[in-house]
Amino acid sequence: LSLATMTQLGCSYTGQALELAIRENKYGELEEQKEFARALYEETIKKAPSLIQLSDPELFKKFNKGKELNDDNFKFTRKNLEELVKKTIEEVKEYPRNPIVYSEENVKLVLGYGMLDFDTNIIAATIHSNSLLEIERAYRIAKTLREYLFPAEEFIREALKSICEHDKVPREFEVAGLIYEIVLSASAFAQLKRHRMNTLLSQNYNPELGIVVPPNIAAIGADKELGKVCKISSDLYYEFLPKYGKAAEYCLTNAHKRRVILATNMRQLYHISRTRENEHAQWEIRGIANKMSKLAKIVAPASSQLLGGKHEFYEIRKKVYNE
Structure with a gap:
């Protein structure tokens, strides 16, 4: 079955989830995403504009007098993460010890360097999802950054530099x-x-x-x-x-x-x-x-x-x- 095959979509959104879907797809890489965002916006604006205030700069100003909407997170964060990860892979020496990983053919259970090593887990996930590296290499690079706290903090600062007070941090933080x-x-x-x-x-x-x-x-x-x-x-x-x-x-x-x-x-x-x-x-x-x-x-x-x-x-x- 070709990935270009069309299908139907049925979904139920809360106001917040709908607003987020519009904002994310509005700046998506695919034209189909942008069309989807426009369709959601045009249908919602007719009936409940107050629920999607953050989806459009002019609409935001209408409901929040004197304030400007900051969309930098949706415009730049994903591209910024890809560039940050590419630079990190090129410049950071990999940690000599492998993370703990249990494998069964094409499935891996990842314990990393300990499930309580929260910063390393987040950095490794960021490296993995914004590159084509296997998980072990992503962890070895992340561990090098985490061993020296300043590089880890600098990596996170760079990753979050475009977010504002209304934005969620990247999904890798989960x-x-x-x-x-x-x-x-x-x-x-x-x-x-x-x-x-x-x-x-x-x-x-x-x-x-x-x-x-x-x-x-x-x-x-x-x-x-x-x-x-x-x-x-x-x-x-x-x-x-x-x-x-x-x-x-x-x-x-x-x-x-x-x-x-x-x-x-x-x-x-x-x-x-x-x-x-x-x-x-x-x-x-x-x-x-x-x-x-x-x-x-x-x-x-x-x-x-x-x-x-x-x-x-x-x-x-x-x-x-x-x-």
Whole structure:
């Protein structure tokens, strides 16, 4: 069957996914991609223009007075990555030790130099997807960069130089898996579970973990009153638990806590950080996202350089790029 054979496509988009599809295909290498982007845009603009504000500079200005749309990420990042990888392959000496790879004919299971070597995994994936190298060579080059932190940081800076506060980092950042345990209130859990592209595993609510008291409640001296209400709530929970099981959680408040595991990756962490560390985010989830970013910067200092809230993106960028 020829790859030029035409077919039909049926799909359902959220507003954000539709906007991204238009922006990515608008600057695609193939004319067919550009036609697809135009078709999506022309149909959507008739009924829901506000959902695709980032898909067109003039439309963006209409909904965001005094602001300009930056499309450099879609125009330049992929080509920039190809040039960066080509230059890196030519100039960087390969690490002498091979990564751990298990093979079964045409299938390889890649452990690299350890699954916790997040920066190396991301750089190796970037080299691999923007070249024709086999995975072992991509890892050997990436490991050389990672052994000396500055080259690794410089590689990531070059890879991300065209992104703005609205952009996702490249898909190669998904190969770095991060697992967090978080203790949070029901209110913060309601925020966190909206990030559906991650794995979120939760325990039952546990009154033994205490409650979260909002600063504005404490500021007006109502924290003790809240504590009393939550104590009555907890007592009722324990009274109901033997008979009603899970349904006893209805006795608790949105200040009560639970433990969760959040399995994510560096690309999704950038999204969480941009939205939840933003100045307009709910205070508790903002604090949690900030701690997640701080921990990620310890284990992946190169690839986490631009983590931070959307409102502070350009301040962070100035520091990272010495602008």
